[in-house]
Amino acid sequence: VRAAGQGVLRGETGTLNSFNIYHREAGAGALAVSVEGPSKAALEFKDHKDGNCHVDYKVVTPGEYIVAIKFNDQHIPDSPFKVFVAPATGEVRKLELAQFHDQGIPSGKAFTFTVLTHRAKGHLEAKVVAPNNEVDTIDIVPIEDGESYAMRFVPKETGNHYIHVTLDGAPMRDSPFRLRVGGKDLCDPTAISATGDGLVKGITGQKCEFLINTANAGAGILTVQMDGPSKATLDAYELEKGYKVRYTPLAPGSYFASIKYNGIHAPGSPFKIPVEGKELGGNGYNETSTVKIDAVAKTSKGTVAVVPEYQGDxxxxxxxxxxxxxxxxxxxxxxxxxxxxxxxxxxxxxxxxxxxxxxxxxxxxxxxxxxxxxxxxxxxxxxxxxxxxxxxxxxxxxxxxxxxxxxxxxxxxxxxxxxxxxxxxxxxxxx
The missing domain is CATH 2.60.40.10 (Immunoglobulins)
Known part of the structure; x- marks a missing residue:
């Protein structure tokens, strides 16, 4: 089961916020959707009877909402979703984000971005939530009073940071903004590419292969997960510019290959793979196989030799x-x-x-x-x-x-x- 649409990413008060739920390959089961937050949500659910459901919800109070989607009492992938709903009207709509580089930021060094206010009236605030859930205030310095402001803070650890910008307590559009802090070995999941016949189709009982190119992506944790009608034998081994992944499905149907780097999906992930052939195993419901790799930094010329650093006294x-x-x-x-x-x-x-x-x-x-x-x-x-x-x-x-x-x-x-x-x-x- 997968959910997609603007409604699980962001929303506005007083308007219908929509998203779709795809469950064609999940088989029979009970689907449940809930929206919780500062105000009660008016929820509409439409089943198109073709493996696709449409959900609309409307709220009246801005803030953070939790959209939970469960199938047979279990959360689907990426659920629950955190959705930040902005006011549909008011001064906060004038705020605009500028000069924001959202990835490859080293820890321990100052990060600065710019917010354009276009003379919006109100009290401007900004804070950042670190991966350990600590909340720090962001320094705000006027560039052109009433028009633009520079915001600055120093990330102290690697991982995803979430930056909240509010005007009189109301979040600006798309707030919070995710900032990926990579530390000394900068990690860029967007540099990863996956290719091969194993991502296009497969046959039950036969080994299917595809390549993951991690050149210029930096060091990180590479996770490959296969979801489908049967548990697939899954393994991977290192190549000069990345990794080769092999899997063997046992039941026909649609499989999904999720490729993540430090918890972030690579471009195109998850990949939908149709598998044909005789049924050799599996129960027809969703089963998962996972492999994790502590990937080293590579370039287009091959593996990077990283010099170890010691701190002995x-x-x-x-x-x-x-x-x-x-x-x-x-x-x-x-x-x-x-x-x-x-x-x-x-x-x-x-x-x-x-x-x-x-x-x-x-x-x-x-x-x-x-x-x-x-x-x-x-x-x-x-x-x-x-x-x-x-x-x-x-x-x-x-x-x-x-x-x-x-x-x-x-x-x-x-x-x-x-x-x-x-x-x-x-x-x-x-x-």
């Missing part, structure tokens, strides 16, 4: 052991490094002498952020040990007298101390 790393104080020429010396409380980052260990690099430096990860470092220097020379965690430097190399001991705690806070050794090498370890 070097000040919480400690080092201890006899090898920090002295060594015997030609024999291995060792010390330990503990990063267990510092978080994940890149550990770099270097041993250097006045004669050049150390011939042998070995770092072994023992688990839980504990490392054993060993080195071997053949001659009696002066040397230094360097330990770095991440990109943050805590000090520069410090020369010390031969008599000064190195100590065994927090060498990261004073790395580059002199030790009684002879040689140097540099080793980089990725945790």
């Amino acid at each position: 070097a000040s919480k790393v400690t080092a201890k052991g006899a090898g920090l104080n002295k060594f015997f020429p030609g024999r291995p010396a060792a010390f330990q490094i503990d990063t267990g409380l510092a978080g994940t980052n890149l550990l770099m260990v270097g041993v250097v002498t006045t004669k050049g690099p150390c011939e042998e430096v070995v770092v072994r990860h023992q688990g839980q952020g504990h490392y054993v470092c060993s080195y071997r220097i053949p001659d009696r020379v002066k040397g230094f040990i360097f330990i770095k965690y991440g990109d943050k430097k805590t000090s520069s190399g410090l020369a010390a007298s031969e008599e000064e001991p190195l100590g065994s705690s927090t060498i990261l806070c004073k790395w580059g101390r002199q030790i009684n050794l002879y040689g140097v090498g540099f080793y980089t370890y990725t945790q």
